[in-house]
Amino acid sequence: MWRGARKRSIAWQLSAWYAGSAFLLLAVGTGFLYFVLARSFDRENTDYLTEKTRTLETLLRESPGEEATVRWEVEGESVAHPSIRVLSRVLAPNGSIRVQTSGMPEDLPPSVFPEPSNLNSEDIQTKDVETRSRRTYRLMAANAVTPGAAGPYTVQVAIELTFEKALLAGYRRQLWIVLVAGLVAAIWIGRRIAVRGLRPLREISQTVRQTRSTNLAPRVALKNMPSEVEELGSTFNDMLARLGDSFARLSQFSSDIAHELRTPVNNLRGEIDLALSRQRTPEEYADVLGSLSEECEHLTRLIDSLLFLARAEQPAMQIHREDLDIGRELELVREFYEPAAAEEGVKLSAHAQSGLTFPLDRTLFQRAVGNLVQNGIAHTPREGEVRIEAHSKEGHLVVLVKDTGSGIPQEHLPRLFDRFYRADPARARNRGGTGLGLAIVQSIAHLHGGEAAITSHDGRGTTVTLTFASSVANERDRSTAGGRG
């Protein structure tokens, strides 16, 4: 039960709020009107009662002897205002009834009236009673001091409230009906509003439901979407686009792997079949085996690289940072590749900001820089130059590998870090590359909380920039602070 309460829908909550507030407004409004009405009845009755009492008191005080006038005043009321049931009685000083309205009921004896009040004071006592015959009256009394009499006369006036009470009761009943009907209407309208307001969300969720890994084509129709939901819809569409892109790359990747494996395996089979097809000299066998071994080496490298990339994508992948003297590391790399560069007629140099140290995974750093240098040498013609530069910038290590090669056409740049992407397929494959070098470089930068970027100018060479953060957490802080994704 509580589970259901916790999981209630937005539509449910919205309609509950709409209904609740509409009902509350209605209740307050009708309640107020009822209160005003009841109060004005109440005032009017008391005023009338006071007025009547005052008239009789004045009459008795000023002309106590005029029996006819008093009687008329007492009796005549119902004649003048038949709708208002006002009953009066005058008690003589000895307590006996001097005169009273005819029809003064038995169940309103003098004793039920309140003590006489001073009509000039603020505090005039009234008393509401319900008689045995189920009629309601408001009672008031006052003394009229008559000169020469043994004591004061007492004036007792009652006004009947029975009909007004019935009227108010009827009014209250109607209010309840209005309130209940209002509540039902508020719930229904609230529900309609909520459902209507949430319809764009339902449309989005419908699109989501249709989305499959095999079908990433559906898009949320943004036309006629309210602005608040439009952002969600367009974010969702963006996500679909990115997913579609990733899926396309993944399936491309799988078919690329199959292709990359097929070539060396095909070579292996072909060479083996050929070698076994007839008797050969030991030298020929040795030659074939050597060639097979080379193919296997290529396969091993490919498998290693694929495993590396797969591992690098796992969030649990740990790197082992140590403080590296960047100048020394770059010099090591330079020393390793220098003869290869010299053989290609390319000048290789390393320039690191002096005294630069940075916490990095040594093997990974070497691998990244080595890969780039190797690429640089491969794509730079004779008399060219490959420069490795390193400096620190805003707490980050920036490593640039620049070559003076032929450059890479702009259209290839965005995809160069993709696995197996080759700007010039024939050339790269001949060199025995796996097509994973730059993908590995990028994943190494990512593992260090950094980035890899590439710029190229036709005919003037290519520059790859690697940024390394001193810790992944640092980089995360920076990117949230800077609002980068």
Place this chain on the structure above:
Amino acid sequence: MRLLIVEDEPKTAAYLKRGLSENGFVADLAHDGDQAIGFAETSKYDLIVLDIMLPRRDGWSVLAHLRASRDQTPVICLTARDAVDDRVKGLRAGADDYLTKPFAFSELLARIHTVLRRAPQRAPECIRIVDLELDLAKQRAVRGGRRLELTPKEFLLLSLLARNVGNVLSRTVIAEQVWGMNFDCDTNVVDVHVRRLRSKVDDPFAQKLIRTVRGVGYSLKPEE
């Protein structure tokens, strides 16, 4: 030298045994973890080549059992998994070295030699192969009475080959041992280094010492 090979895959086991025998080792073969422990307890081995993924009792457990019973026989682990954590785990469990499949046989051989040499015997100060003399302390190489002008790295490369005379060293091992490049770089770069070394060590002389073993690597071996 007596080795124990623990490997369940018959083809791998067979070529390891043949290869090691051809390289002058006496090798026994265990096909699972329990058998391996039985062998290790009854005979004394100089080194154990231990596959990690074994039926019934895996390599970690065998290694733990050996070390718990104070058996300090050097162990080289073989595994198809190559997560860095596995490497750390293996070395912490008392393995002396670690190789991931697929590996080149020459590399296993090189590592076996390294591990065995790590034992007490000190590297000699001088190595003499035919008319090549290496003074490891002074970093000097002389051939046929003539001093060879080598860079420090070239000397390191030559002495690595000389210390493993007769054994083939893979390009990966060479890159790792001489330049500290612990990754599988484009090993053609090593070829260039060897070519340079050859031009100084072999080119001026009639007898060639440095040999290329195609598809495997390089070795320093006088002609028979």
